[in-house]
Amino acid sequence: MQTQDVIVIGGGVIGCSIAYYLAKKGADVVVLERDRIGAHASSAAAGMLGAQVEMAFPGPMSDLCFRSRAMFPELGRELYERTGLDIELNTAGLLRVAWDRTEAEELRDRARWQRELGGRAEWWETRSVREDEPEVRADITGALFLPDDAQVSAPRLTLAFARAAQALGVRLLEGCEVTGFLTDGDQVTGVETVVGTFRAGAVVLAAGAWSGVLARRLGLNLPVFPVKGESLALRPNRLPHRKTLFAHGCYLVPKADGRIVVGATEKEHDFSPGVSLGAIHRLAHEATRLVPSLAEADVLSYWSSVRPGSGDGLPLMGRLEAVRGLYVASGHFRNGILLSPITGALMAELISGTAVPELAPFSPDRLLESTARR
Numbered sequence: 001m002q003t004q005d006v007i008v009i010g011g012g013v014i015g016c017s018i019a020y021y022l023a024k025k026g027a028d029v030v031v032l033e034r035d036r037i038g039a040h041a042s043s044a045a046a047g048m049l050g051a052q053v054e055m056a057f058p059g060p061m062s063d064l065c066f067r068s069r070a071m072f073p074e075l076g077r078e079l080y081e082r083t084g085l086d087i088e089l090n091t092a093g094l095l096r097v098a099w100d101r102t103e104a105e106e107l108r109d110r111a112r113w114q115r116e117l118g119g120r121a122e123w124w125e126t127r128s129v130r131e132d133e134p135e136v137r138a139d140i141t142g143a144l145f146l147p148d149d150a151q152v153s154a155p156r157l158t159l160a161f162a163r164a165a166q167a168l169g170v171r172l173l174e175g176c177e178v179t180g181f182l183t184d185g186d187q188v189t190g191v192e193t194v195v196g197t198f199r200a201g202a203v204v205l206a207a208g209a210w211s212g213v214l215a216r217r218l219g220l221n222l223p224v225f226p227v228k229g230e231s232l233a234l235r236p237n238r239l240p241h242r243k244t245l246f247a248h249g250c251y252l253v254p255k256a257d258g259r260i261v262v263g264a265t266e267k268e269h270d271f272s273p274g275v276s277l278g279a280i281h282r283l284a285h286e287a288t289r290l291v292p293s294l295a296e297a298d299v300l301s302y303w304s305s306v307r308p309g310s311g312d313g314l315p316l317m318g319r320l321e322a323v324r325g326l327y328v329a330s331g332h333f334r335n336g337i338l339l340s341p342i343t344g345a346l347m348a349e350l351i352s353g354t355a356v357p358e359l360a361p362f363s364p365d366r367l368l369e370s371t372a373r374r
Contacts, residue, residue, distance in 0.1 A: 004028040004171075006351060007191055007200040009178050009214065011035075012042040013154070013336055014329050015206035016161035016172075017344030018351075023168035025352055030200075031162075031170060032193060034177040034210075038158035041208055041336060044231065044305035045154035046253040046261040047088075049338045052121060052146045053096050053246050058113050060361035061314055065335065066119065068342035072150065075341050079160040082167055087152045087160055088256045090244075094149035095129060097247040097290065098141040107144040120147050135240035135291050151244055151253055154337050161340070178207075181218055187324040188218070202351050204327045209271070209306040211316075211330035218323055223311035223367050224331045228270040230279035230304040231263035234287070234297040241291060250286035252294075259300060262287045268309060275302045309333050316364040317343060318350065327351060328364040 006022055008015045011033025019029045033039070048054075049072060051065035076089045098104035104123075111121035122145045129136055129143045136143075162172055173195070182190035182199065190199035205211050205222075215222035235258060245252040253261040265279045280302055288295045310316055310331030320326045329347050332339050350356045 002030070002196065003199045004030050005200060006030075006202045006204060007032060007198050008204045008206055009191065010205070010207035010211075011037040011162065011172060011174065012040060012206070012208050013038065013158040013161060013340045014208070014332065014343055015204070016158055016165055017340040018204055018206060018329060018347045019170045020161050020165040020168070021344040021348035022351060023165050023170045025348055027348075027352070029165070029170045030198060031165070031172045032176045032178055032191070032198070033172065033174050034207075036174045037162045037172060038155055041229075041305045041307045042158040043155040044229070044303055045337050046231065046251065046263050047152045047154040047157070047337050048094070048244060048251065048253060049150040049152065050094065050246070050335070051338060052110075052114050052119055052149050053094055054335060054338075055114075056110065058117060060358075062117070064342055064358065065338060066117065068339050069148065069150070071341040071345075072152065076152075079157075079164055083160050083163040085156055085160040085163065087157045090151045090254075090256070092243045093145060093147040094244040094246055095124070095133065095136075096144040096146065097129070097136070097245060098143060099248060100141055103248065104141045111144055121145070122147075133241045133243060133245070135293050136245065137290055137292060149244070152337065153255065157337060157340065161344075178214060183218075183323075186322070188326045202325050202327060204329060204347065204351070206329040208330060208336075209308040211308060211328065215328075218326070220320070220322065220368065222316070222328065222330075222364065224316065225269050225309050226271050226306035227309040227333060228267040228272065228304055228306050229264040230275045230283070230302065231261060232275075232280060232283055232302040233300040234260045234262060234294060235300050236260065236294060236297040240293050245290060247286070247290050250283055250290065252287060252291065260294070260297070271306055273304065275304050307333050307336070311367045315339065315343070315362050316367065317347060317362040318359045318364055320368070321365055322368065
């Protein structure tokens with residue numbers, strides 16, 4: 001029997017970030033990971049910090065994304081000082097390409113409201129795009145340039161959070177599958193695992209796409225589900241573009257080691273491993289459609305993982321009223337890397353007893369209530 005202040009279930013980027021920010025507050029934390037740290041979506045992600053490219057309309061989600069993206073420059077320096085790991089923050093910006101006039105007009109509208117919120121967004125005609133990135137296909141309609149959307153190495157970010165948390169006293173237990181919960185009335189008091197029992201005053205469910213599965217062991221119908229994504233990595237003879245390119249059908253993310261990550265498919269409610277031939281064909285087609293010279297690139301690898309989707313497309317972050325002592329941080333879908341620092345910081349505040357009104361729109365109770373009514 002082991003006792004600590006907080007148990008974090010899940011050793012992905014969200015769980016490790018929460019552990020890190022809790023440890024900075026002096027909490028005694030243990031992270032329980034069924035496999036290994038960053039084993040799933042956190043290492044499979046392309047690492048885009050797409051606070052603007054991913055947001056089609058304003059609201060609490062876009063506000064949260066803007067705030068989290070702004071944390072990365074200082075976070076990168078902080079994590080490097082604590083761990084010696086460079087998260088490879090790339091600030092070259094992102095081009096959201098339009099294939100036709102309808103798409104171009106939608107992107108211009110998006111640029112208007114993003115500028116009103118203080119974001120930088122510029123519409124580039126095809127000529128300007130080609131002058132900056134000459135390998136991009138000539139018959140595009142134009143692109144929205146987002147200079148502040150960036151990217152990092154997702155595996156390095158996850159590992160840096162984990163090592164920085166460890167340096168502050170957090171215990172990271174790999175191969176430690178949670179098999180059940182300890183409860184006292186309506187309060188969770190700990191967990192049972194394959195290696196023993198752990199007790200804590202707070203338990204954080206941050207198990208990614210598996211969060212819904214674990215919640216059912218407490219009788220909760222938490223609508224978090226897997227969204228399988230398949231990606232591949234290319235190595236061109238020379239880097240054909242500096243900026244991240246995002247178009248309908250694929251994104252191309254140039255990494256520090258010379259690779260280009262091409263992603264990603266979306267298959268809901270699919271936990272299956274492996275990568276289908278159809279996925280490779282589709283990604284290859286879309287990549288070479290956008291940058292024709294990539295047809296000569298070598299295929300280095302391909303992989304799949306599952307991202308945590310949610311019932312309404314927004315993450316679930318906060319405490320559950322039905323089970324005292326239980327907190328949820330999941331459902332981030334494609335924005336787990338981007339939202340990892342703000343999620344860690346705000347969840348640490350909440351667990352420490354501070355009111356965090358910014359989390360109200362993301363309360364997990366919003367979906368538990370609607371599920372119950374159905």
